[in-house]
Amino acid sequence: MSLDLSPAPGAAPVARMVRAQAAFETRMMLRNGENLLLTVIIPTLLLVLFSAVDVVDTGPGERVDFLAPGILALAVMSTAFTGQAIATGFERRYGVLKRLGVSPLPRWALLAGKTLSVLVVIGLQLMLLVATAFALGWDPSGDVAMVVPLLLIGTAAFSGLGLLMAGTLRAEATLAAANLVYLVLLMCGGIVIPLDKFGGAEDVLELTPAAALATGLRDVLTGTDATPWSALLVLTAWAALALAAAARWFRWE
Numbered sequence: 001m002s003l004d005l006s007p008a009p010g011a012a013p014v015a016r017m018v019r020a021q022a023a024f025e026t027r028m029m030l031r032n033g034e035n036l037l038l039t040v041i042i043p044t045l046l047l048v049l050f051s052a053v054d055v056v057d058t059g060p061g062e063r064v065d066f067l068a069p070g071i072l073a074l075a076v077m078s079t080a081f082t083g084q085a086i087a088t089g090f091e092r093r094y095g096v097l098k099r100l101g102v103s104p105l106p107r108w109a110l111l112a113g114k115t116l117s118v119l120v121v122i123g124l125q126l127m128l129l130v131a132t133a134f135a136l137g138w139d140p141s142g143d144v145a146m147v148v149p150l151l152l153i154g155t156a157a158f159s160g161l162g163l164l165m166a167g168t169l170r171a172e173a174t175l176a177a178a179n180l181v182y183l184v185l186l187m188c189g190g191i192v193i194p195l196d197k198f199g200g201a202e203d204v205l206e207l208t209p210a211a212a213l214a215t216g217l218r219d220v221l222t223g224t225d226a227t228p229w230s231a232l233l234v235l236t237a238w239a240a241l242a243l244a245a246a247a248r249w250f251r252w253e
Contacts, residue, residue, distance in 0.1 A: 001197075001245075002109070006243030009075060014106065014109055014150070017104070017109055017113075018109050018112050018113050018116070019113075020113075021105065021109065021110060021112075021113030021114075021117075021118075022112075022113040022114075022116035022117045023118070024113075024117075025113055025114050025117035025118075026117040026120045026121065027115075027120075028087070028100065029083065029087070029117060029121050030121065032087070032209055035083045035087065036222060037124060038078050038082060038083050038123065039075065039079045039083050040079045040080065040125060040128065042075050043071050043075045043129060044128065044129060044132055045127070046067075046071060046074070046107035046192065047064075047067060047068065047071040047129060047132055047133060048122075048132065048135070048136065050063065050067050050192050051063050051064040051067055051131055051133075051136045051141040052131065052136075053123035054081050054194050056192060056194075057197075058194060059128060059194060060112075061098075061222075062137060062138075062139070064133055064136045064137055064138045065138060065139065065140075065221075065222060066194070066218065067133075067192060068126055068129070068130075068133040068138045068140075068220050068221070069214060069217035069218040069222075070190060070191035070192055070214040070217075070218065071133075071191065071192075072126060072129060072130075072131055072217055073107060073154065073189075073191055073210060073213040073214035073217055074186060074191050074210075074214075075122060075125040075126060075129055075152060076122055076154050076155055076158055076213060077158050077185060077189075077209075077210055077213075078130075078155075079118055079121050080115075080118045080123060080155045080157075080158035080159040080162060080181065081158035081159070081161055081162040081178065081181070081182070082119055082162070082178045082179065082182045083162075084106075084114060084162040084163065084166070085162035085163070085165045085166045085177075085178040086162075086166075086174060086175050086178050086179075087166075087169075088114065088162070088163060088167070088174075089165070089166040089169065089171040089178075090171045090175075091166075092166065092167070092171060092251070092252070092253060093170070093171035094242050095253065097110075097252045097253065098252050100252070107247065107250060107252075108247055111163055111247060111250070114159070114163065115155070115156065115159045115211040118155060118159055119152075119155060122151070122155060137214050140221040141221070141222060141223040142219075142220045142221045142222055142223040142224070142226065143220065143223075144220070144221070146220045146226060146227060146228070146233075147217060147220055147221065149232070150213060150216045150217055150220065150228075150232065150235070151213075151217075153232065153235040153236055154209065154216075154235050154239075155212040156242075156243060157209045157213075157235050157236075157238035157239035157242055158209060159242075159243075160238070160239055160241075160242025160243035160244075160245070160246050161209070161238070161242045161246075162178070163242075163243075163246040163250060164203065164246040164249065164250070165177060165178060165250060167246060167250030167251050168249055168250070168251065185208060185211075186210075188201075188205055188211075189205065189208055189210030189211045189214060189216040190205065190206075190210065190211040190215055190218075191210060191214050193194055195211060195215070195241050206230075207236070209234070209235060209238045212230075212231040212234035212235050212238075213231065214230030215228070215231055216228040216232065216235070216250075219231070226228065
């Protein structure tokens with residue numbers, strides 16, 4: 001019996017490539033100190049600070065009941081949008097994506113790997129934030145089953161927006177724009193300040209992905225609306241448009 005040791009070059013199955021890329025992206029995100037500051041420390045500090053100190057009038061009820069869903073939305077935005085956009089933008093600048101572009105890894109598989117890694121990190125964030133919120137006295141009263149689709153669709157929407165920005169703008173422009181959008185949506189996206197405080201701009205702000213996710217989570221977790229269809233529709237529209245645009249216009253260099 002002869003043993004065939006001749007080379008057999010070829011690409012791995014796409015599913016295996018996506019898993020490997022997702023695992024690599026996850027390790028890189030968890031090792032980045034600046035990214036952890038953005039995705040873990042800032043949301044946690046905001047939750048503790050605004051729950052303990054009466055800085056903003058959040059309406060009747062406990063402040064943490066209003067703030068916890070908004071901070072969960074902020075965690076999704078900080079990881080899927082801001083952190084991913086900045087990291088991917090500089091990967092383009094330093095030629096990392098260009099080298100991946102000549103590998104067997106398809107463009108959509110790269111985007112899928114990044115999105116899967118974001119889901120893993122968000123899962124870890126949510127466990128920490130939920131534990132912190134419970135320690136602060138949070139008492140959710142709604143059906144948590146609807147939380148999962150809201151988080152998944154919200155992650156897809158923010159991930160698509162982050163990849164679209166990183167794949168079309170220069171790294172420096174992505175850094176500035178991602179941080180600016182983060183701050184604007186933090187203050188005006190219904191995360192820590194109720195949307196009704198913005199008067200006539202409320203109807204417009206409700207169409208942003210941050211407000212849709214924060215309001216949808218808040219409606220579900222306070223028992224106000226078991227199925228927030230308007231929030232789901234807004235997030236689905238953002239996800240479909242952003243991911244399609246990112247797949248179409250994402251540039252490797």
